[in-house]
Amino acid sequence: MKTAILIDLKFGRGHVTPASDNWQLKTYASMIFQSYDVDFCRCIIFQPRLGTVGFSETTYSREDLADFPLLLKNIYENTQDGIQLHAGEKQCKFCDAKGVCPEYASWTGKVSNAVAKIEHTHALSINELTDALKQTAQVKDFIKQLTSQVSAIENVAREKLIKNEVSPEQIGYMLKVRKGVRKCSNPQEVFNLLNDVIGIEKFMSIVDLSIPELESLYAKEAKEKGLFKSQKDAVKALAETIAPFIERRSDSYSLEKLGE
Numbered sequence: 001m002k003t004a005i006l007i008d009l010k011f012g013r014g015h016v017t018p019a020s021d022n023w024q025l026k027t028y029a030s031m032i033f034q035s036y037d038v039d040f041c042r043c044i045i046f047q048p049r050l051g052t053v054g055f056s057e058t059t060y061s062r063e064d065l066a067d068f069p070l071l072l073k074n075i076y077e078n079t080q081d082g083i084q085l086h087a088g089e090k091q092c093k094f095c096d097a098k099g100v101c102p103e104y105a106s107w108t109g110k111v112s113n114a115v116a117k118i119e120h121t122h123a124l125s126i127n128e129l130t131d132a133l134k135q136t137a138q139v140k141d142f143i144k145q146l147t148s149q150v151s152a153i154e155n156v157a158r159e160k161l162i163k164n165e166v167s168p169e170q171i172g173y174m175l176k177v178r179k180g181v182r183k184c185s186n187p188q189e190v191f192n193l194l195n196d197v198i199g200i201e202k203f204m205s206i207v208d209l210s211i212p213e214l215e216s217l218y219a220k221e222a223k224e225k226g227l228f229k230s231q232k233d234a235v236k237a238l239a240e241t242i243a244p245f246i247e248r249r250s251d252s253y254s255l256e257k258l259g260e
C-alpha cells in the first residue's frame, strides 16, 4: 500500500477549515490520485504560527474520492451559464477580486448599513453584540481596502502635482506644505548655550529619550566592546539596569479576534 503525503504549510494566523472538511486539500488529494499510483493520501494542514492548534490532518483512500472529480466538474459546469456570486466573510476573505466584485460591494454596503443602524449599543445582548462584532469586522476590512485604494489615488495625484505633470486647476487639488515636527539634533550643544539660565536637572527633565534608539545604540556599542555575546543579551541587561527609571504610559486595551 502506498501513501502520498500532502502538506499545506500556511503562514497566516487566521483559522482555516480543518483538513477533514477542507475542500482545497480534498481537491489536491483528488489530483494526486489522478497523477500518482498511490492508495492513500494523508493530508496535513500546518500553521506554524498557531503552534499545535494549527495542525490538523485527515487521510483519504482512492475510493473515498472516486466521485470527487465528477463533483468538481459539475460545479465548474454550473458556473458556465453565468457565474452566481455569493459574497460572504469566509469566501471573500482572501479573494483578489474584492476591489472589482459588484457582489462584494453590494454585500459590504448592506453590512455597513446594518452596523450604522445599530442603536443603543450599551444595551446589546450578548448574542446581539456577537452578531454586531461579526459585522463590524467585515466593515473594518472593507474600510481598510477602501483606505488603501484612496491612498493610492491620492499618492498618484500628489506625485503628479510635485512633478508638475498636472496643474491644481485641472484636478481641483493643490499641494499644501505640512511642516515636519522639530527635533533637536544636539541636546548637549543646546544645553551649553542655555545653561546660564536652565540648570542641568531641569534641562534633563525635558529631554525625551527614545528607549528603542537607546536600546539599539547600547546593544551596538556594548557588543563592539565585547561586553555581551549578542545584542539581545545587551538589550536584556540594559532593561534591568535602567528599569528603576522607566515608566510605562498607562496600558490600553484593544479588541483582537480569537485565533488571530
Ligand code: SF4
Pocket (backbone or CB within 6 Å): 085, 086, 087, 088, 091, 092, 095, 096, 097, 098, 101, 102, 103, 104
Ligand atoms: S469577492 Fe466576489 S468573486 Fe470574490 S469570493 Fe467574494 S463574491 Fe466571489
